[in-house]
């Protein structure tokens with residue numbers, strides 16, 4: 001067949017984009033990006049538990065809060081193979097992309113659901129259950145999104161934190177969460193996250209096709225367990241600060257920060 005001109009077929013969209021255009025594709029993206037988010041939230045909570053370890057002796061006569069040493073470790077990941085904060089920025093980019101895709105797919109699914117309203121559920125009960133779940137996901141998802149922006153402005157950038165000091169996590173947490181309205185905000189944000197995670201973990205098994213009936217009791221337990229673990233750990237932080245269990249002490253460290261150090 002050499003020399004025969006073959007007519008080019010019409011340009012087709014890449015397979016992944018075709019898949020993403022469908023509800024199944026969007027649900028898959030929500031499940032995978034949701035798993036990335038859960039991975040972050042669990043790791044972040046475990047890292048924050050370090051605030052309970054207080055001050056440690058670094059062995060060279062230096063004393064610092066363990067959580068601040070952990071923060072420095074994250075910024076120093078893969079140094080000297082890569083410059084400082086490169087790995088951290090790589091992880092941040094993955095997380096930002098995951099959150100953006102998660103929200104984009106959620107908005108797309110909502111739009112598709114509205115357009116498909118002519119297809120009614122079999123019974124009013126089914127309708128109510130499905131409607132409540134998806135409505136509560138939109139509400140809790142929005143509250144969590146607002147919480148994250150506020151949380152970054154508080155503890156990472158410091159716009160809404162009058163005494164913020166870059167890199168001093170223990171000090172920043174202790175100063176911020178000791179304000180009652182802020183502590184309440186952290187509790188509300190994390191309870192919303194817990195509700196979101198409960199339904200999210202439950203649905204992601206469905207979206208990824210892991211819905212064997214034998215597995216359903218486990219599915220429920222995993223969803224409850226994940227949500228409860230995150231809520232218990234994260235709500236304990238504002239409570240611990242309010243109770244004075246976590247309280248910055250400039251005399252306990254060799255390089256104090258904040259007003260006491262005249263910064």
Ligand code: HEM
Pocket residue numbers: 041044048071088092144148151152155156166167168169172173186190193234235237238
């Ligand atoms: C009471 C609970 C929480 C505490 C005490 C806490 C504490 C912190 C602190 C101290 C930082 C700043 C680290 C630094 O730059 O020095 C931080 C960053 C961050 N937190 Fe939280 N956090 C909590 C809950 C959450 C939740 C529930 C989410 C997400 C759903 C979240 C998402 C983030 C993100 C995305 C960053 C930025 C990470 C980075 O810059 O690499 N946090 N958190």
